[in-house]
Amino acid sequence: MALIRKTHTTPSDGNNRRLPRDRQGLLRQLEDEAADIRRWAALDLAAFPDAAEEICARLEQETQTSVREAMFTTLIEIGGNAVVNGLIPLLRSEDAALRNSAVEALQQLPDAVSPYMATMLEDPDPDYRIFAVNVLANLRHPQTPAWLVQVVAHDRDFNVCASAVDVLAEVGTPEAIPALNALPERFSDEPFMQFCVQAAIRRIQGHDG
Amino acid sequence: MSLPQATPTISNEEFLKFRDFFYRKTGIFFEETKHYFVDKRLVERIQATGNDNFRSYFVMLRFETSGTELQALINLMTVNETYFFREEYQFTCLVNSILEEVVQHKPRNESIRIWSVPSSSGEEPYSLAIYLLEHWPRADDYNIELVASDIDTGILERARQGRYDQRSIQHLPEPLLRKYFTKLNGQYQINADLRNSVEFTLVNITDLAQMRGYRDFDVVFCRNLLIYFDDTSRRIAAESLFNALRPGGFICLGHSESMSRITPLFKVRKFPEAIVYQKPR
Numbered sequence: 001m002a003l004i005r006k007t008h009t010t011p012s013d014g015n016n017r018r019l020p021r022d023r024q025g026l027l028r029q030l031e032d033e034a035a036d037i038r039r040w041a042a043l044d045l046a047a048f049p050d051a052a053e054e055i056c057a058r059l060e061q062e063t064q065t066s067v068r069e070a071m072f073t074t075l076i077e078i079g080g081n082a083v084v085n086g087l088i089p090l091l092r093s094e095d096a097a098l099r100n101s102a103v104e105a106l107q108q109l110p111d112a113v114s115p116y117m118a119t120m121l122e123d124p125d126p127d128y129r130i131f132a133v134n135v136l137a138n139l140r141h142p143q144t145p146a147w148l149v150q151v152v153a154h155d156r157d158f159n160v161c162a163s164a165v166d167v168l169a170e171v172g173t174p175e176a177i178p179a180l181n182a183l184p185e186r187f188s189d190e191p192f193m194q195f196c197v198q199a200a201i202r203r204i205q206g207h208d209g
Numbered sequence: 210m211s212l213p214q215a216t217p218t219i220s221n222e223e224f225l226k227f228r229d230f231f232y233r234k235t236g237i238f239f240e241e242t243k244h245y246f247v248d249k250r251l252v253e254r255i256q257a258t259g260n261d262n263f264r265s266y267f268v269m270l271r272f273e274t275s276g277t278e279l280q281a282l283i284n285l286m287t288v289n290e291t292y293f294f295r296e297e298y299q300f301t302c303l304v305n306s307i308l309e310e311v312v313q314h315k316p317r318n319e320s321i322r323i324w325s326v327p328s329s330s331g332e333e334p335y336s337l338a339i340y341l342l343e344h345w346p347r348a349d350d351y352n353i354e355l356v357a358s359d360i361d362t363g364i365l366e367r368a369r370q371g372r373y374d375q376r377s378i379q380h381l382p383e384p385l386l387r388k389y390f391t392k393l394n395g396q397y398q399i400n401a402d403l404r405n406s407v408e409f410t411l412v413n414i415t416d417l418a419q420m421r422g423y424r425d426f427d428v429v430f431c432r433n434l435l436i437y438f439d440d441t442s443r444r445i446a447a448e449s450l451f452n453a454l455r456p457g458g459f460i461c462l463g464h465s466e467s468m469s470r471i472t473p474l475f476k477v478r479k480f481p482e483a484i485v486y487q488k489p490r
Contacts, residue, residue: 002342002348002351002353003338003341003348003403003406004320004352004353004354005407043417043448065473066489069448069474072444076444077445108440110274140274140276141272142272144272169226170226170229171268173264173268206226
C-alpha cells in the first residue's frame with residue numbers, strides 16, 4: 001500500500017448532475033430536507049440573478065450554517081438592488097448570526113448599498129442605525145467618511161455616535177474633526193465619549209503622543 | 210524648477226492605524242518590531258501611486274472599489290516563496306495528529322486522500338509524500354492518494370518534472386536528499402516513484418463548476434493562496450474547499466491566514482503542533 005496514484009479527479013462537465021439545475025428546480029431544492037441538496041442548489045443559483053429575491057426570502061427559514069453561507073456567497077456574487085433590498089430587512093433580525101452575515105454581505109456591495117445608506121442612518125431604531133454604521137465600517141465607498149460625520153454631527157443616541165467615532169478613527173479625514181470635537185459637549189454626562197473622541201482625532205491626525 | 214519631493218514618513222499612530230486595517234483585511238498582524246519593514250513598503254506604494262503622504266494614500270487604499278491597490282500592498286507585504294519542508298510544523302501536525310484522527314473514522318480499504326492546492330512547482334506535494342513515507346508509521350497500512358493542483362499550466366509541467374535548484378532543497382536533511390533525489394546538471398530531480406505517486410491537475414478553485422470533480426478529500430493543504438484573493442473570491446474558494454472535504458476533513462492554511470475571518474463554515478482545531486480547520490462531521 002502507501003502512496004498510490006489515481007486519475008479520477010477531473011472537472012465536472014455539468015451533465016452528470018442528479019437533480020435538474022434550472023431556476024425553478026433549484027429554488028424547489030432550496031426547500032429540500034437534505035442540507036447538502038439545499039447547499040448545492042444555493043451555490044448553483046448564482047447562475048440565475050433573477051432568483052435573488054427568492055433566495056433572500058428563504059434566508060430566515062434556513063437554519064444550517066453551511067447552507068446559509070452558500071446562499072450569502074451566491075447573493076454577493078449576484079449583487080445589485082434586489083439583493084440589497086432583500087438583505088437590509090435582515091438587520092432587524094433577532095438572529096445575531098444571520099444579522100452579522102447580512103452586514104458582511106452588504107459591506108461587499110458598496111455601489112448597490114450606497115443609495116440606501118442615508119435612509120438607513122435615519123431609521124428611528126438606534127440598534128438598526130448601529131448596524132448601518134457596522135456596514136460602513138468595511139464599506140469601500142468614497143462617501144463613507146461623510147456618512148459617518150453626519151452621524152456624529154446629528155445622531156442623538158450615544159451608542160450610535162460612539163460606534164461612528166470608532167469607525168472614524170480609522171477612516172476619518174481632517175474634515176471630521178470639528179464634528180468630533182463637538183461630541184463631548186453633546187454627551188457631557190458620558191466621560192467615555194471624550195476619551196473616544198480624543199483617540200479618534202489622534203488617529204486621524206496621525207500624530208504620535 | 211520644482212524641488213524634489215521629500216520621502217513620506219509614517220508616524221507611530223499611522224503605523225497603528227494601518228496595522229489595524231491590514232490585520233482586519235488579511236489576518237496578518239505586524240508586531241512593533243516590524244515597523245521598519247512595514248514603513249519601507251508603505252512608502253514604496255505611497256510613491257508608486259503618486260501620493261505624497263500616508264493620509265492621502267490610506268484614503269485611496271481604504272475606499273478604492275476595485276481593491277487593486279490593497280492587492281499590490283498584500284503582494285509586497287507577503288513573501289511568496291516555496292521550498293521543501295516549508296512550515297514543517299504543519300507536516301508534523303499531519304502525521305502526529307491529523308491523520309491519527311482521520312483513520313479513526315476510516316475503514317482500512319478506503320484511501321486517504323490529500324490535496325495540495327496551489328501546488329506551485331511541486332515542493333509541497335512532494336514534501337508531503339516524503340514526510341508521510343518517513344514519519345507516519347501507518348503509511349503502509351493505507352492507500353494514500355496525493356492530488357496536487359494549480360491554475361498555471363507552466364508551473365504544473367515543472368512540478369511533474371520535479372527538478373529543483375539548491376534554494377528549494379536547502380531545508381531537506383542530507384539523507385533524504387540522497388534517498389529521494391538524483392543530481393542532474395546541477396539540479397536535483399525527485400525520483401520517478403515519487404513523481405508517479407502524485408496526480409497533478411489544472412484547477413481554478415474559485416470556479417465552482419470546475420471544482421465539482423474535487424471531492425472526498427481527508428486533508429487539504431491550501432497555504433498562502435486565499436490571501437491573494439479579493440473578498441468575494443475568497444468566499445467562493447472557501448465554499449469550494451468545504452465541498453472538496455469529507456465530513457470531518459481538515460484544511461491547513463498558511464501561518465498568517467485564518468479561515469475564521471472568511472467564513473464560519475469550519476471549526477477551529479488546535480493541535481499541539483498547529484491550528485487547522487475542520488469541516489464538521
